[in-house]
Amino acid sequence: MSGEERTLVDTTGKFVQVVRDGRKVADLEWLSGRILLSNRRIVLVSEEGKRTIALSQVSSLKNRRDADNAIAPVSGYFSLQVDADVHLVAPSAIDDFEDGLYDALVDGEVVPVKHPAVEGGVVQDTGWEKGRLSVDPDEVGLGVASGQFVEIEVADVGGVDVTERAVKGSKRRVLEVEHTVADGTSVETHVTGSTRHVAVLESLVSKGPSNDVEDLDLTDAERQVLMALYSGVSPFEIPEFVGMDVAEVEEVFDQLVETGVLSEKRVRREVRLKARGRNIASEVIVDQ
CATH class of the missing domain: 2.30.29.30 (Pleckstrin-homology domain (PH domain)/Phosphotyrosine-binding domain (PTB))
Structure with missing residues (x-):
């Protein structure tokens, strides 16, 4: 401004x-x-x-x-x-x-950012860095001091939370955004700053699809595949990772695409978790 x-x-x-x-x-x-x-x-x-x-x-x-x-x-x-x-x-x-x-x-503003704070459901030992915001209605970009550029597509956001955390020795409001990176792995990016920074960014990234997790009657095979994808396992490595035949995994992919949990990137066969699928996978992990 x-x-x-x-x-x-x-x-x-x-x-x-x-x-x-x-x-x-x-x-x-x-x-x-x-x-x-x-x-x-x-x-x-x-x-x-x-x-x-x-x-x-x-x-x-x-x-x-x-x-x-x-x-x-x-x-x-x-x-x-x-x-x-x-x-x-x-x-x-x-x-x-x-x-x-x-x-x-908020465009062009500099804010503290932690990326990835969580990757594949595992908390990372990542420090806070300065990041410059680049925003439009469909995406939030963060140019981080370390040289990486974090892209958060609004339609890809699977969960948004605002909480208080210790940031460099003081209590700050922190925006926690779950989304995916280029290889489809689920990550959380944490951003803090002024009250206005957090409130405006929360409003922007919360515009994505509804992330309510519906009760689905998942089979054991579907749960295993979801958890593997959520953890960052490549779709091509799923059969060996979960101990299933390729044909069985393909059938599970079809079922999960049909229910809106996965999206198909290209035929035979690469898939990625949608926001809804990542929410379900995280619930499965918590319930275990």
Whole structure:
């Protein structure tokens, strides 16, 4: 948010303040008007006047796409908290607004990152390093000081958690994101920083598919294959690793692809765990 101020999005839409000085506002009324987003602020203009939200003061962001119309008369909106106030903003050009908002809030920021913090379900002895953020609505990139570049595809995110951990001697809020790397291995990347950094990144990576683990009646063979893939074993090495015939493993692959646990990368036969499959595999490991 440094440099000269520039307009990112100029659109129309609806907006409302739902919390003022820490108290819920009664008799909410959505106002229609003009919504301007710059690299420094959001300006909301209606017949009742003008409101300005400084992006540097935003401490929490929630993205509500496909909102329930019983709750809000809009199809999607952003919830922004500034101190003890909360505003809901529903721009007409919601995709352009989303792109610009995430970019303005955290793109280019430097944050502490630990990667991989967990690999194949095993905690790693990895230290915290500085990482520069590169964000768009579909991906978070982290250029780490050690030279590696971490890519987190939003659609590939299998789990998101925010917790408190000791970071270089002090308690910090830490965002923990489960995803995969190029070879399909499940990893966790941990990111910390300011309250705003953690809240905005949580909002962005939480937009992926629903990661609820449904109760599936898995066979022993399916459990073994899932655990092997989750641990980073190559699909081509699965038969030998689990002690099954190639044909049996192929049949298990077919069943798991059909249930949405695996995705097929190319025919005969490479597969990778989807977010749902990684959640199921981790549950299997915990239950053992």
